[in-house]
Amino acid sequence: MSGTMAPRHEKSALNAGTGAQRILAPQGICWGHYEVAFGAFVAVSLLNLWLQKWIGYQAIALVYLLAIVLLALFVGRGPILFSAALTAIGWSFLFDPPPYSFHIAGSYDKMMLVTYFVVALTVGQLTTRLRAQREAEIKAKLLLESERLGRTLLNSVSHEFRTPIATIIGAAEGLRATAGLSAVQENLATEIESAGARLNRVVQNLLSASRLQSGQVQPNPDWCDVADLLGTALRDVENLTAGHPIEVRKGPDLPLVKLDFVLMQQALGNLLTNAAVHTPPGTPIEVGARIEGPDLVLEVSDRGPGLPADQLERIFDLFHRAPTAKPGGTGLGLAIVKGFIEAQGGRVLAANRPGGGALFAIRMPAADAPDLPEETL
Numbered sequence: 001m002s003g004t005m006a007p008r009h010e011k012s013a014l015n016a017g018t019g020a021q022r023i024l025a026p027q028g029i030c031w032g033h034y035e036v037a038f039g040a041f042v043a044v045s046l047l048n049l050w051l052q053k054w055i056g057y058q059a060i061a062l063v064y065l066l067a068i069v070l071l072a073l074f075v076g077r078g079p080i081l082f083s084a085a086l087t088a089i090g091w092s093f094l095f096d097p098p099p100y101s102f103h104i105a106g107s108y109d110k111m112m113l114v115t116y117f118v119v120a121l122t123v124g125q126l127t128t129r130l131r132a133q134r135e136a137e138i139k140a141k142l143l144l145e146s147e148r149l150g151r152t153l154l155n156s157v158s159h160e161f162r163t164p165i166a167t168i169i170g171a172a173e174g175l176r177a178t179a180g181l182s183a184v185q186e187n188l189a190t191e192i193e194s195a196g197a198r199l200n201r202v203v204q205n206l207l208s209a210s211r212l213q214s215g216q217v218q219p220n221p222d223w224c225d226v227a228d229l230l231g232t233a234l235r236d237v238e239n240l241t242a243g244h245p246i247e248v249r250k251g252p253d254l255p256l257v258k259l260d261f262v263l264m265q266q267a268l269g270n271l272l273t274n275a276a277v278h279t280p281p282g283t284p285i286e287v288g289a290r291i292e293g294p295d296l297v298l299e300v301s302d303r304g305p306g307l308p309a310d311q312l313e314r315i316f317d318l319f320h321r322a323p324t325a326k327p328g329g330t331g332l333g334l335a336i337v338k339g340f341i342e343a344q345g346g347r348v349l350a351a352n353r354p355g356g357g358a359l360f361a362i363r364m365p366a367a368d369a370p371d372l373p374e375e376t377l
Contacts, residue, residue, distance in 0.1 A: 033075040037083040040071050045090050057095040061116050064091055068120045072127035080124035088117040161203045169196040197239065201273070205332040208266065212339040219260040219344045226254045226289050226296065229261060233268035234287070240273055243281040244302075251290030257366050263340040264364075267348075270333040271300040271360050279304030279357075296366040303357040307350060315350045337362075 044067040048060045055063075064087040072080050092113055093102055172193035176186065211217050227250060234246065268287075275285045279302045288299040307315060316338040334350075337360075341348045346364040353359045 030076065030079075033079040034082055036075060037071060037079040038086070040067060041083060041086045041090060044087070045094060048095065052095060057091075057097065058112065060095050061091050061112065065116065065120055065123065068124045069127055072124045073131060075128075076132075077125060077128050080128055081121060084117055084120040084124055087120060088113060091116065161199070165196055165200045165203060169193055169200065172196060194239065204266070205270075205336055208336045208340075209332050212336065212343075217263070217339065217343045219263060221258045221260050221344065223256040224259045224261050224264070226250070226257055226298075229259070229264055229268070230287060230289060230298075232261075233265050233272065236265065236269045237272045237276065240276045241285060244276055244279070245282075245284040247284060247286045249286065249288040249290075254289060254291065254296075255366065257296045257364065259364060260340075260344055263344065267337045267340045267362065268298065268300065270337050271362075274333055274360075275300055275302040275304070275358070278302075291366055292363075294366060295363045298362040298364070299359060301353055301357060301359040303353075303355075306352045306356055307358050309352070312350060312352075316348070334360075 044064060048063055051063065052060060068080065068083055068087065071083055089102075093100060096113070172189050175181065175189040176193065181189065230248060230250070234241070234248075272285065272287070279285070283303050286299070286301045288297070288301075290297050316334050338348050341362055341364070344364065346362060349361045349363070351359050351361075
């Protein structure tokens with residue numbers, strides 16, 4: 001059975017965060033940068049050998065330091081550390097009296113060598129860190145902008161699809177209502193209507209996913225009859241579940257529960273669709289409703305192949321589909337369920353049933369029902 005997408009109003013910051021983490025994650029050693037660092041050291045050393053006629057050996061250290069700063073704009077921390085060590089050694093060997101020797105005569109020059117190395121390393125590190133931070137910020141902004149444009153495009157395209165889909169479904173229903181159709185024509189009209197309904201569900205899921213991703217889901221809870229909710233959800237998907245025996249189990253004296261009827265209807269419809277699509281024809285689907293402590297528990301279970309044990313933690317993830325899932329599907333249905341339920345303060349769980357099959361349980365807070373006025377005859 002397929003898992004799906006996680007709600008986007010929780011995921012946008014998460015995606016941006018994981019994107020930034022990927023940007024800031026340590027990369028493999030780039031030996032080309034070390035080659036650049038060594039080449040820069042050689043070039044600057046040759047320049048300093050030419051400049052030493054006019055400037056003293058102390059000023060040559062500043063030229064090396066300037067080279068370190070410029071190099072840090074293009075390479076990482078490792079090459080900068082390598083360059084700082086090279087330039088310190090090069091300055092000591094080539095320019096610090098006596099030249100072409102590592103012997104440092106005075107304490108002043110020793111102090112200057114140590115100070116140069118520390119300053120070169122610090123400046124190089126800071127420059128590299130600032131560059132990496134700036135690149136991460138730019139890439140994170142590009143990622144967020146890309147996601148925003150994707151959501152906008154998805155929302156626009158989905159809305160544009162709704163009108164022609166409604167026209168196709170209406171035309172197919174009109175054809176079926178027309179007398180005198182042959183058996184072939186009747187079957188073709190049925191196929192058109194079924195395909196239109198399937199496409200309509202896909203568009204509805206895309207729109208719901210877009211709303212969740214942008215944080216636009218605002219529940220409108222009201223007191224609902226649980227039996228009415230189950231009946232409406234079952235009628236909405238009766239074409240898909242026609243090949244499956246449906247068993248409804250309702251606890252005694254179910255109270256009114258404060259829910260968003262539309263969101264709950266679509267969530268239950270997605271669970272029923274998921275069970276119907278991913279189980280063999282003729283496999284029973286069980287729907288249950290009961291009060292358990294302070295919660296209303298709604299369950300949809302089947303006797304199909306069940307959920308892969310290694311996929312249970314990801315079953316509600318963004319566009320996740322189990323490796324054993326049938327071809328087709330968008331991987332959105334279960335995530336929309338999770339998003340709609342959590343938006344109302346509930347939670348949804350997935351598990352395998354003993355003896356085979358999958359079980360999805362929705363737990364919603366069940367506040368005390370209001371006192372209804374008595375009907376007068």
